[in-house]
Amino acid sequence: MRRDAFSGCHPAVNFLFFVGAIGFGATIQHPAYCAAGCIAAAVYYLLLKGRKGFKMLGGMAVLFLLMSALNPLLNRSGKHVLFTWFGNPYTLEALYYGMALGSILVVMLLWFGCYSEVLTSDKFTALFGRVIPALSLVLVMVLRMIPAFTRKARQILLARRAIGKGASQTGKLTEKAKDGASVLSALTDWALEGSIITADSMRSRGYGTGRRTNFQIFRMTARDYFLLALILALEIAVILLGGTGASFTPRLKIDPIGWGLAVYCLLLWIPTLLQIKEVIAWRISISKI
Amino acid sequence: MRKSTLFSLLAIFVLIPLTLFLGTQVKGRWYYLISTLVIVELMLPFFFRFEARRPQARELVILTVMAALAAVSRVVFAFSPYLKTITGIIMITGIAFGPEAGFLTGAVAAFASNFFFSQGPWTPWQMFAYGFGGFLAGLIFHNHRSWAKPWILAPFGFFTILLLVGPLLDSCTVFTVLSKFTAKNVLAVYAAGIGYNATHGIGAALTLLFVSRPLLQKLDRLQTKYGILEL
Structure with a gap:
């Protein structure tokens, strides 16, 4: 850029x-x-x-x-x-x-x-990290997760299609919606399990034990x-x-x-x-x- | 009185009237600026309460994941570009973790997804409207989980968006577009938004119809399995 x-x-x-x-x-x-x-x-x-x-x-x-x-x-x-x-x-x-x-x-x-x-x-x-430390951390993490989840969702979609579970392109709308719901459900499972691991890792590295400092570039x-x-x-x-x-x-x-x-x-x-x-x-x- | 409660009362009973008073003093077009400031001030107590609570890592991460999922969910339903699923997921979060978590998820999801499109005059309004959808769903269904059946949630989602969330989003348009505020003009703007709000509502209703049961089960299981009680 x-x-x-x-x-x-x-x-x-x-x-x-x-x-x-x-x-x-x-x-x-x-x-x-x-x-x-x-x-x-x-x-x-x-x-x-x-x-x-x-x-x-x-x-x-x-x-x-x-x-x-x-x-x-x-x-x-x-x-x-x-x-x-x-x-x-x-x-x-x-x-x-x-x-x-x-x-x-x-x-x-x-x-x-x-x-x-x-x-x-x-x-x-960087500007608001001091005022709203928890929320700005949330924001940073969400911004990283959105592309990651998008990639994962595509992977699940393709994998389902490859084993013949996906909805056909010409299928009915309800069929497609049900397929989408299964993908979302699988994605949620993956994301939530990952979130527990992330949280435990954060805790073991000392998140919440003291004042959060910021890397100021x-x-x-x-x-x-x-x-x-x-x-x-x-x-x-x-x-x-x-x-x-x-x-x-x-x-x-x-x-x-x-x-x-x-x-x-x-x-x-x-x-x-x-x-x-x-x-x-x-x-x-x-x-x- | 807790510090965060005091701050919330201060924001609502001092900050907002003060803003409104200052608004009348401004020469020129104060409607958009003042209404947006009020919206931001309404969100402040939620943010401040969250910060004051010093959230634990798990709470923070789950909120993050739900906000990201809400923002991403439309990718899964890419076969229909009109299907907006974000509000449905936010509502489910509110039902599973309570009104406050629902509000924060909605506000964060709206703000974050605007980084990928563009921030605009609508950003604070979107944050508040989506947050409000999650808040309301949490308020009604969180303590009455037996009510949270897909066939109840779907019409709830549709009408909440058609009657509350959608008009909130349209209010931003009202304050930017109109030159004269008569009942007829304002209604005209809201009427113009009905079609869009209805498709938005149908998207949320479909999400709630198809996804709410499995997703709520998963979130409940997470709570029992890892002992996350309340967000």
């Missing part, structure tokens, strides 16, 4: 950024902020996903259009009537509102897509402290500067654009800017050779 500069930062930095990006993205319905959010999230998403990201962005565009067009059907208030359908007004204000809602949803989905790429399970457990560097402070300061600034209010129906009322928007953009562009800085530094170091 290709790692970008921001993914290489400490998980706390990543987490704080996404709390802000997703939190603001979900609440602010000011059109300028929504547009800024969409652009920043889309650029970073493409940076993370490469060419594959375009497919998702296409889907997001469709979602945005759908949400915009459908909102006036559910919300009929507003002064400027574009046309009437079955005697109901289709208003401009509601259309704008739909566009804002659509972009909020798009921003959220894109940031969550980035979150899934950046804040992987190991980072999550992530260290806070000077850069991470700087980014943490910067992100926190920008997030507080966005809240304090305000100017994010906007209401659409029954009348358009949108705050004038102020410094808050610039601060918001700076916040959202941090991951991308970090990557750009990294690329430039890399080019310079190559050209020096």
Whole structure:
């Protein structure tokens, strides 16, 4: 997996950024902020996903259009009537509102897509291992077991088929369901017996006898402290500067654009800017050779 | 009063009203953010109680295995892509080990399986809804094991999902999609989810119908064989 500069930062930095990006993205319905959010999230998403990201962005565009067009059907208030359908007004204000809602949803989905790429399970457990030690251990183990169980389930399926016990491809649905139930039952047996062995092994190695320590692969560097402070300061600034209010129906009322928007953009562009800085530094170091 | 009980009361009677109050102060679209925060705060007491109990290795591992099984179970029934089995397995866990274990299994299974697909705005809602399904099944059937017959469990699973778990999942959509909260609009969103919830419910009902008896027997046998009494 290709790692970008921001993914290489400490998980706390990543987490704080996404709390802000997703939190603001979900609440602010000011059109300028929504547009800024969409652009920043889309650029970073493409940076993370490469060419594959375009497919998702296409889907997001469709979602945005759908949400915009459908909102006036559910919300009929507003002064400027574009046309009437079955005697109901289709208003401009509601259309704008739909566009804002659509972009909020798009921003959220894109940031969550980035979150899934950046804040992987190991980072999550490194971050929350101290607060919820037992549950984060459970999470780590589940994440390991899911692929293992999937493999085992396939093995059982194939083995049953090989001895002629499996359901035929053209069989009835009940037959297939019964076959599936037997496989699941066998898988459960195997998994539960294994779980007892795992648990006994954990106990004999001293699980639960003392404080659980964590293997910490992530260290806070000077850069991470700087980014943490910067992100926190920008997030507080966005809240304090305000100017994010906007209401659409029954009348358009949108705050004038102020410094808050610039601060918001700076916040959202941090991951991308970090990557750009990294690329430039890399080019310079190559050209020096 | 136990520390964990105190914390649960604190979460429900202080944290949630505070969140709701702050929500009304926010300029802009607070519905999704605040409702999701409330959902997370509702889950906190369960998580905290589990941590405060300092669970033994066996308890922890069995919970893990059940969550992983729930997440994997759909692979076994891959012949029908619409068959969602995860909730059925979570309910069976709740019946065998009690409501709390059911809740945790559901929440963990939902969270973990999202690592393989994608985390999204729906993650906390899925965790809570699946957890709630396991919790309810445990609450009703754990102490009345004679009721846990496949032909009772199947309709129970179907209607729990159609009426409670499914609408909980749809609530996430309500808070993200709607611009105006009238009874008609909200009902429209829930109505749009009925078809999906019904297939989800049928999946769980089939799981409970075919798998509940053998699986419960196995879990009971595990409890007597290795002396795991209560999770």
